[in-house]
Amino acid sequence: MTLPPSAPASLPALGPLPLSHGSVDRGCERRTDPEWLPGLMADPATRVLALAAGKAPVAGGSLVLHSPAGLPEPRTVVYLGASEGQEFVAAGWDEVPDVLAGTGDWLGLREVAAGLPVRDASLFVEALAILNWHATHGHCPRCGAPTEPVQSGWVRTCTADGTLHFPRTDPAIIVAVTDGADRLLLGANAQWGGKHYSTLAGFVEPGESLEAAVAREVAEESGIAVTGAQYAGSQPWPFPCSLMLGFTARASGTDAVPDGEEIVDLRWFTRAELAAEVEEGRLSVPVGLSIASALIEQWYGGPLPAPRGLGN
Template identity: 50%
Template sequence: MARLCRVTHWQQVSHLDRRDEWRDDEAFLDEIARSARTNCLHLDHHGRVQATEAGLHSTALTGGRQPGDLFLGQVGDDFWWVRRDAEAGRDVRDLDLTDEQTQLAFAALALSQWHGSRPTCMRCGAATRAERAGASRRCSACGAQVFPRTDPAVIVAVTDHDDRLLLTHARAWPGNRVSVQAGFIEAGESAEQAVHREILEETGLEVEEMSFVSTQPWPFPRSLMLGFTARADAAGLNLDRRELAWGRFHTREELDRAVVEGRLTLPGPLSLAIVLIRNWADL
């Protein structure tokens, strides 16, 4: 059941060059922080970014680099930083961003939120500090160095033998939002094993075959989504009502009509979920 996936910017060379080779040169980092080509994104303490209808809002690094400023890297001729000092912001998932802006925003969110979650050492409990312009943290007591963490998860578009797509509504979601199935990979588990387990746990379906599609970072707070398609017998559908309020298999015509009439709301434009749904819908 191998399928062609539309190419997304996550499958191409990143717009953002992390510039690892600069991160030990504090004098050079201070210099580029004062450069006219430097831009700074601003987040609030809930991980929301300052933005307008036109896209991300950035400023110069007024007064140069400050403690807590994190270097994202270089895009074209411009240098990018992130500072967590905004009073309020907007949820990135609600914005219509260019590919370049999406990559910048996701990097800023993932890095900033990881630093906020690691103020103390997991070995000895002492305070940690950012190093290498935010590429790592180091314990002030025992010297242990830690790096940004990413949690892998699978996201799966399940179809039945009639090529209908399963969409479900989680109890925690607002309104009539639906999506494909997703879940974290457990310790000592492969991605493929996670697909089998998650689909069985959430829907009661036994996956008969699967194909890997693509990956995407999802910094809410720090996931890497591994996208799959899978096939299962619809007769076995038995939703885990503790997590899923409702769900069903849809034909393309049924889904299109439900979305047009406002009875269902699909995932946002930045998600791998909508890529999986559109790949199926376009066949």
């Protein structure tokens, strides 16, 4: 096991995150035209990303995109945007249509995003997020009447009172808390069985700033007061509709007390301690797509060692 050199006193913001590329031009000025989306669906050159129950067809490490010609009627259609001269549309079904069943392996975003080309990862995260919203907003929150999509799928309007309803994203903060010795605070969540440790996180509440949410969530889950919250980067997390906002913050003390409900254990780790325990398989930490993984690796100074028996 080799340890990286100690991290600089002031950490840089998180680098590119796997779901944050945003490489597609969403064409906000085009999609308000009511003829725009029907026109694309009548054009065989349009590329359609099919989604069923959150999964999309993948073959050879890329999304399988279809022409709209011959597709069965989708439950929802949304304009995704343009990239390199091509126009992209998402089409959602409750189940994989028979005619598309053999067009690739139907996989979820978390399974494939890290291996997809940047454009495909951008299309998949956008499509999943907006289709998740459509799937749960079929009725007007004011009067209960059905709503229907307008503006190429980026707004829903009430069929009774005409009110407009915009896509919802739930902001959540996630924070790497360090102490005066630059140890990292990680918590074991009750849902994860007690051996999986991650950074503290929680939803931003109405009427609350991001900085206040960082302070409140850390205090609620650990009893620790933090200062100097610094924004580090963000990543959409459409499971179903979160936006994760990453922060670093400094603890004013080290007496961490788990709340006993959400968090069952809290520990301060040196880099050597965390690497050794992960390598020996005594605990696990997030790996892969999540911003928690990026925050932990940023503090550590690079990827953590793999557990023994998993390739080393």
